Amino acid sequence: MATIYDVAREAGVSAATVSRVLNGARTVDPAMVARVLTAVRELGYRPNAVARNLRRSRTTLWAVIISDIGNPFFTATVRGIEDVAQQAGYSVVLCNSDEDPAKEETYVAAALSEQMAGVIISSSGSVKAAKTLLESPVPVVAIDRELPRGEVDTVVVDNEAGARTATEHLLTAGYRRIACITGPEGVSTADLRLRGYAGALPSEPLVVRTDFREQGGYDAMSSLLSSSDRPDAVFVANNLMAVGALRCLADRGVDVPGEMGLVGFDEIPWADLVRPTLTTVAQPTYELGRMAARLLVDRIATPAAKPAKVVLPAELRPRQSSAR
Amino acid sequence: MATIYDVAREAGVSAATVSRVLNGARTVDPAMVARVLTAVRELGYRPNAVARNLRRSRTTLWAVIISDIGNPFFTATVRGIEDVAQQAGYSVVLCNSDEDPAKEETYVAAALSEQMAGVIISSSGSVKAAKTLLESPVPVVAIDRELPRGEVDTVVVDNEAGARTATEHLLTAGYRRIACITGPEGVSTADLRLRGYAGALPSEPLVVRTDFREQGGYDAMSSLLSSSDRPDAVFVANNLMAVGALRCLADRGVDVPGEMGLVGFDEIPWADLVRPTLTTVAQPTYELGRMAARLLVDRIATPAAKPAKVVLPAELRPRQSSAR
């Protein structure tokens, strides 16, 4: 690969001048600019970002560490992040931790080693990854899920209120024994949605914890169906588990919403095309991403500012699965 | 941030020794290893990958440039890539071109500037991006879609055969006037699936081209419904457009599969939960990702080897939407 010195020689100028031209300094003679650009084109020169980053001690890359690329929730969120990032001159690289704390730690370590300009993370619960990030100088924004013990910029939805609304909706519809399927302890969305559910319930809570995956939801629903204290409705704390639960009910021939009501948290892509259509608590995903990116831009500009916490509203979308 | 020299000073050794310890050289005295590791821990030292990459003139990052992060097709594919990459000592960063050639070009440029160790790309059709990649020394594997005019390692499914099978399936089911909704010209999947469809058809083809998005499928179906030559079945060349088409039919109250048969190419996540369930041509997505990653590993090891082209089979999954 051609280096900046090759270009300099070809154009008959110094490397410093080439650098100035390429970085848009206005103190360069137009004639030289032309010569440099010609040389760049002829040699097919492409600046080595690694060298530049080393010299500048900074990069223009953001790492966005998401917990499950298979969850459509992240699609719109990432788009929101990308749109703001691009405008601010950053490129976004996505890292998929796949709900695996070990992978999350690997990606956090990589982001720091690679001197990324910032990190946006939806924690899969690794305390170690969170600690590493917090002790590092890299600007961090937590999204969707709070960072364990983290005093950092955070963008979440009002999980507790959303869960409460969903549970009250089931009560209003006439369901009496409402269970909750939620995610792993220590993941803030799992815990807060559980709290919202429990708070809305006049009776004793009935809780199953599992992972945030479709299979987890299936298994959880399966165990609820065969329990002695079988519920007549379930609030499911994320979208993929809700789909799993729905599939389980279909497989078992349980009538939804007649025999069993169902509300999920998080939209699923074709919530209105599945049968029965799925009642969900929808989140402003795109806006979540935009907001996180804006916070990160601000944080990079002002590292010492007090961390912000933004809570966006979630909204119930009543559909068939809860309409008794 | 602490540098390798800080660690060296703290441990009372040279920077070279620290480097050796950190890179697992076995020619280091165990006592020194211990001292170095202690110093590393005390200082919270973290190697600067940018400096390392510059010095080594290589990185351990792969760029995976996908054309639409919102398409669930890529979920399993990316997982396949990641699993192989991790085993081979590479980290994967995802870049979402969002079917936008300009974004694709930006990400290709970034991947080259950042000296990424390799690129796996699902082209959104930018000839310029393809050219840039092919003229660069970076190892490239095309996945899902062929790279425009690219003599590179390629992993695709047998699009033509899959489309033919789908079309024949509709004919066998008794549909007579079968249309095709496909993607942009120049995108290999769009063109090959169209060819497979046309090849299987005894009559004149009826084709609508649009983008590969849900809205595109909706609009295309809408125009087919109001055309004078209204079809009784449609083969839709990707998953998102199939969902759009299905939604359009639902909105218009057209009975599927009675009034209109439908087959999509690519699975959708809950094909069996939507109503009617959607007949699709399924692809071995995870295997596609694994294969691409394996080719990339080989290519990095043997840059001069002849490019391979791997064609994996696609498989019809008959469901309700085509069962007249």
Added chain:
DNA sequence: TTGAAAGCGCTAACAT
């Protein structure tokens, strides 16, 4: 306005 030169942090010859 331009060039010379130093140095970002690391690794790998080479020397000891």
Added chain:
DNA sequence: ATGTTAGCGCTTTCAA
């Protein structure tokens, strides 16, 4: 087995 040293490619003072 360990240290010395040069240099990866770039940017940015500093001097002219």
